Amino acid sequence: MTQSAIQFHLDECIPNHVAAGLRRLGRDCTTTHDVELRGTEDVVQLEYCRSHERVLVTRDADFLRLADDGHEHAGIVFWTEKRGVSQLIRDIDTTGFQATPHRIRNTVLYA
Template sequence: MPKTIRFHLDENVSNAIAEGLRRRGIDVTTTPESGLIGVSDEEQIALCREQERVIFTQDTDFLRMAQIGISHRGIIYCQQKTRSIGDIVRGITLIWEYLESEEIQDKVEFI
């Protein structure tokens, strides 16, 4: 079980998701905690590349960036209001448990 991926949550993601992940021992940062409210999506991706973090988002702009080939450490996407907080925490936890960070680089996973 790898458990090596570190995550960053985009600014529109509920803090309850961060807390649920942290209770499982998962390393996670959030946009508000990092002082990044209002920065561009490109800056968020750059931060994640620098810190080697996979971003979890509910913003389709990140999917567009991945589609045009902008390099990233990995994107996990869930459409807003389609999954409960518990479902999202479980989905991210499964990725953390079974994938190495290299396996998700420049890929998008959907929850």
């Protein structure tokens, strides 16, 4: 599968097997654990994603509030948990094909 220009970062509230599934599909993704950000403030994680141009995948509504407050970000995929993990992986993979880093910047997508 072709590698997308979009890179992802999974918040600590996203199950680890989501990262494994994305990596199997060839997606470039990091996790909060990978980059040693566990327990840091949300604004620090959002800044990490912005500075590394990684779209944040989360189910933590605090990130939505930060976005609403005007914090710049590389994009947010918010998992509503109405869909299962397998569907979340497919949704993220599809986002990687359909969006560009420029188009998704400061945008919130719901999965």
